[in-house]
Amino acid sequence: MDGIPTGPRTRGPDHPTEEGHEVLELERLTRAYGEHLAVDEVSFTVPDGRMVGFVGGNGAGKTTTMRMVMGVLAPSAGGVRWDGEPLTREDRIRFGYMPEERGLYPKQPVLAQLTYLGQLHGMSAEQARERSQDLLTRFGLGERLKSKVEELSLGNQQRAQIIASVLGDPKLLVLDEPFSGLDPAAVDQMSELLREHTSAGVPVLFSSHQLDLVDRLCDSIVVLHGGKVVAEGSSEELRANAPLRYRLTMAGDTGWVRGMPGVEVIDLDGPSVLVQPEGEEVAERLLADAVGRGTVREFSRIRPTLSEIYREVAVA
Known part of the structure; x- marks a missing residue:
């Protein structure tokens, strides 16, 4: 990002380091492709311990916004702050991310792959393997630990992808359509997993076309249309307006x-x-x-x- 440092952050008295008070802030975030504004001055916050639903039609700019948050794309203007400071590479290493295009290698065994991803988040091999195995077992994949990703059903691949995003004690979760392709039982399991993280103070931002699910799960909702925020608030606030x-x-x-x-x-x-x-x-x-x-x-x-x-x- 232009003008945003990439080195270790420093803090003064106005920006304490206490855990559990971290907030993601998007400030007039903009991404242009030529004359087309895919994201047009998008601003909103994801507070600690809150789940924010990001909704909008295809091409609204949700995925582009999430990619800028995670540093996959550089913004044309605006910026992203974490706990009051410009977002850095070191911050993003601590985030859990589920991209739209997914990221697991189809021909690698699922447990080995998750163990490796856990290590990238700073876990030891033993810790990463144990955590991955516990989560896979919890979500019905305990007998598929050595299966290649491509051998799993689409729903089970989605389970494995969500598990990958929560490895390594993430300080923020950014999930692009995490419930796509899941059956009702899996939706309930993953909803419980996300609530566990928000209960621990982790901010969660996820996009979804399943508006009834967003309504049920989220503390607040951001509606994007044509690259702009056209509505924002809790379900009750949106209904009141x-x-x-x-x-x-x-x-x-x-x-x-x-x-x-x-x-x-x-x-x-x-x-x-x-x-x-x-x-x-x-x-x-x-x-x-x-x-x-x-x-x-x-x-x-x-x-x-x-x-x-x-x-x-x-x-x-």
């Missing part, structure tokens, strides 16, 4: 709602109508009008799903 919508159901037809000022009809089906009023006062007037017209069977605020919020902010 979503358009105000109500479902009105009556004993009779609700077609009359189409003529009410300040009310947009989203969907109407006889006695039931989904509306988007301009504000709470308009919603109250709508309810009062409905009561004056007959029996109201339902009038309820509709909380959007994360998928609906995503479509609102990221799908043109």
Whole structure:
């Protein structure tokens, strides 16, 4: 990165070294390919002990952003900080990374390969082998230790790849589509593994197209579209900022709602109508009008799903 030192970091009183308080910060991170901005001034943080979901369509810039965090790509502008200091090569050695293209060699035995990767993270051969074997056994691969990676099913290859990313006591996890190809049981296993790391204070950033999973697991969500952050916050914060919508159901037809000022009809089906009023006062007037017209069977605020919020902010 331009202007960011690569030597050992130094710290003053404003940047203490206590473990458990490390935060990843992206500051107006930008990557250009000619005139095309793949990532356009992306800024957000991944605090210690938090899981942040990174969502967006194909080509949104998620993988490019993660590659810049890990030093695989240099940014065109902006930077990345770790615990208040510019990110260094020494910091990245302590991170666990699962790239989009994966990284295990297909013709090498899985245990031997994981042991080697553990050593690259500073573990002794014995420590790396023991840790790898424990994790492989935990995730149902205890009888496949000597199998070549290419001999494993795609789901088991994914398990092995995630195991590779958590070897060596990582201080940060950056995972690109870690749940892709996993069956429900494996998803639960890997979710538990990630929670163990956040419980120990490790920040986790992962991308996924599985929005229901992101909604369930993550403390906060960053939505990327066209290389820009278009929404950010917890699920509840994103829902609170979503358009105000109500479902009105009556004993009779609700077609009359189409003529009410300040009310947009989203969907109407006889006695039931989904509306988007301009504000709470308009919603109250709508309810009062409905009561004056007959029996109201339902009038309820509709909380959007994360998928609906995503479509609102990221799908043109």
